[in-house]
Amino acid sequence: MSGKHIIEISHLDKYFGDFHVLKNINLSVAAGEKIVICGPSGSGKSTLIRCINHLESHDGGDIIVDGVPLDDKVKNIDHIRSEVGMVFQQFNLFPHMTVLENCILAPVWVKGVPRSEAEALALQYLERVRIPDQADKYPGQLSGGQQQRVAIARSLCMQPRIMLFDEPTSALDPEMIKEVLEVMVDLAEQGMTMLCVTHEMGFARRVADRVIFMDEGEIIEENTPTAFFDNPQNERTKLFLSQIIGD
Amino acid sequence: MVAAFIGLIWWLVDNTVANLARQNVATGFGFLDNNTGFDINQKLIAYDETSSYQRLLLVGLLNTAIVSVLGILFATLIGFMVGLARLSDNWLVSKLAFIYVEIFRNLPLLIQILFWYVLLIEILPHPKKSFGLWEVFFLNNRGLYLPWFSTLPGGGYLLWVIGLFGAGCFYVARKARNMRELTGQTKAYVRNYILIGVICLGGYLSLWGVPFEANLPALKGFNFRGGLSFTPEFVALLVALSLYTASFIAEIVRAGVLSVSKGQFEAAKALGLPSSVAMNKVIIPQAMRVIIPPLTSQYLNLTKNSSLAAAIAYPELVSVFAGTALNQTGQAVEIIFITMSIYLFLSLLTSFLMNTYNARVTLVEK
Numbered sequence: 001m002s003g004k005h006i007i008e009i010s011h012l013d014k015y016f017g018d019f020h021v022l023k024n025i026n027l028s029v030a031a032g033e034k035i036v037i038c039g040p041s042g043s044g045k046s047t048l049i050r051c052i053n054h055l056e057s058h059d060g061g062d063i064i065v066d067g068v069p070l071d072d073k074v075k076n077i078d079h080i081r082s083e084v085g086m087v088f089q090q091f092n093l094f095p096h097m098t099v100l101e102n103c104i105l106a107p108v109w110v111k112g113v114p115r116s117e118a119e120a121l122a123l124q125y126l127e128r129v130r131i132p133d134q135a136d137k138y139p140g141q142l143s144g145g146q147q148q149r150v151a152i153a154r155s156l157c158m159q160p161r162i163m164l165f166d167e168p169t170s171a172l173d174p175e176m177i178k179e180v181l182e183v184m185v186d187l188a189e190q191g192m193t194m195l196c197v198t199h200e201m202g203f204a205r206r207v208a209d210r211v212i213f214m215d216e217g218e219i220i221e222e223n224t225p226t227a228f229f230d231n232p233q234n235e236r237t238k239l240f241l242s243q244i245i246g247d
Numbered sequence: 248m249v250a251a252f253i254g255l256i257w258w259l260v261d262n263t264v265a266n267l268a269r270q271n272v273a274t275g276f277g278f279l280d281n282n283t284g285f286d287i288n289q290k291l292i293a294y295d296e297t298s299s300y301q302r303l304l305l306v307g308l309l310n311t312a313i314v315s316v317l318g319i320l321f322a323t324l325i326g327f328m329v330g331l332a333r334l335s336d337n338w339l340v341s342k343l344a345f346i347y348v349e350i351f352r353n354l355p356l357l358i359q360i361l362f363w364y365v366l367l368i369e370i371l372p373h374p375k376k377s378f379g380l381w382e383v384f385f386l387n388n389r390g391l392y393l394p395w396f397s398t399l400p401g402g403g404y405l406l407w408v409i410g411l412f413g414a415g416c417f418y419v420a421r422k423a424r425n426m427r428e429l430t431g432q433t434k435a436y437v438r439n440y441i442l443i444g445v446i447c448l449g450g451y452l453s454l455w456g457v458p459f460e461a462n463l464p465a466l467k468g469f470n471f472r473g474g475l476s477f478t479p480e481f482v483a484l485l486v487a488l489s490l491y492t493a494s495f496i497a498e499i500v501r502a503g504v505l506s507v508s509k510g511q512f513e514a515a516k517a518l519g520l521p522s523s524v525a526m527n528k529v530i531i532p533q534a535m536r537v538i539i540p541p542l543t544s545q546y547l548n549l550t551k552n553s554s555l556a557a558a559i560a561y562p563e564l565v566s567v568f569a570g571t572a573l574n575q576t577g578q579a580v581e582i583i584f585i586t587m588s589i590y591l592f593l594s595l596l597t598s599f600l601m602n603t604y605n606a607r608v609t610l611v612e613k
Binding site: 053054078082084085090093094 | 510511524528529532533
């Protein structure tokens with residue numbers, strides 16, 4: 001077990017029925033590293049990051065997060081989930097709770113943080129995602145961009161060491177993408193370990209340490225953003241980049 | 248239009264009154280004060296042959312109410328358990344729940360009521376060969392007998408003391424919750440509940456002593472006397488109504504939980520919430536919005552379906568009032584009117600309570 005890698009994935013295999021969705025994936029992530037994962041739809045990129053917090057179970061290989069092996073032990077899964085935050089494409093805020101209640105639910109019930117302390121922390125993170133004045137509103141009263149920023153704050157309230165982003169801007173109107181990306185850049189600059197599935201190439205160029213290209217369940221290519229965008233090696237990468245940058 | 252409608256009603260009433268008068272049938276509600284001349288086998292309040300029809304109405308209404316309220320309670324409990332069991336990852340548990348739902352939902356309720364009744368009457372032994380447990384619980388084809396108590400002077404205060412105990416527990420629970428939110432610590436508050444219990448019990452005993460004596464069921468002559476008894480009609484009806492309605496409630500609960508988007512489960516998991524917290528705080532509150540309206544319908548159905556008890560002579564409203572009383576007095580118009588009004592009142596009351604609850608769980612949108 002290497003000390004400097006916060007996530008170590010080796011020989012990961014995953015099937016959906018007969019469909020081999022992840023094929024022998026090997027990936028190590030250093031603490032503080034920012035990784036952008038891209039690839040055509042159905043390439044397994046979302047499934048890969050969903051394996052890291054066990055929203056999907058894997059069928060072969062090992063995942064070690066922060067020194068804890070991800071197996072079927074509930075204790076290990078719970079531990080890893082409290083260290084790993086996740087932001088979804090569809091926000092998935094709890095619609096029957098206010099913004100503040102969304103933020104304090106997990107700290108209070110998972111970590112046993114006193115309510116007043118959890119609220120203070122939540123307001124601090126809501127400030128950081130630039131919506132401190134919406135704390136008493138319900139998610140249904142907010143715009144998509146605001147909802148996604150609340151979702152980021154909600155994850156941060158658990159004070160995770162790793163953040164997973166699963167296409168966080170794909171369900172947003174164009175004018176709202178920027179405000180969410182700004183929050184993510186902010187987070188990256190403060191040293192959070194991040195794995196982002198996204199097609200926001202500007203974001204990738206700006207913050208990523210590495211860009212990973214996946215197709216048909218395999219990692220085809222990985223490189224620094226500059227090398228990846230300016231000088232792609234693989235034919236499939238070239239084709240993909242020409243498609244998303246071409247229009 | 249309105250005038251025509253009122254005219255039609257007036258014509259109907261006038262015609263009915265005229266016809267009844269021509270046939271020398273008494274009209275009006277005066278009969279309610281007459282003696283009924285018959286006794287019934289389950290009464291929650293004092294009643295005998297010399298009681299009035301008014302009293303009979305109340306006895307029938309209470310019998311309907313008790314079986315409905317208990318039925319709603321059991322049906323809801325069983326329904327939620329089966330509904331959630333059907334969603335279980337465990338193959339056996341979900342299949343058993345599936346089989347339960349398909350059996351009880353697909354057989355006519357009347358058949359089920361008769362089935363449980365015949366089962367109790369035919370399969371269970373005579374009182375002399377009762378199934379007994381520790382010589383205090385007895386089950387035979389005349390009913391279910393449980394140990395109970397009789398009150399002596401001072402016993403009436405027990406309810407007040409129990410109320411006081413309940414209020415104390417409520418206070419402690421509130422306080423425990425506030426403490427939990429304040430400090431994040433869940434302490435052993437069981438101690439406090441026991442303390443309240445000891446204070447209440449101690450105070451009560453020192454003031455009034457033990458104003459109770461055990462009232463155990465015992466075989467006297469042909470049947471058991473004493474204790475708390477339930478007639479086979481009541482048990483059969485309650486079981487049938489609860490199990491039948493629970494199968495519908497199970498499907499409603501399942502549909503409600505499935506209506507909550509998959510993303511909500513995933514978000515709760517990703518935050519590390521234990522599944523019990525995720526269910527209680529995230530999933531069920533959202534599912535309730537979908538569950539409540541059809542659940543209300545099931546409660547109304549259960550209450551109205553209790554009238555099928557006429558088939559096994561459980562003395563509820565329809566059986567004793569719209570049945571026996573109607574036959575004896577012949578005042579069909581008044582009796583049916585009263586019966587329908589009562590069901591309407593019960594239904595509107597249930598709807599009102601459920602709608603009030605529903606308004607509280609409605610989502611706030613833009």
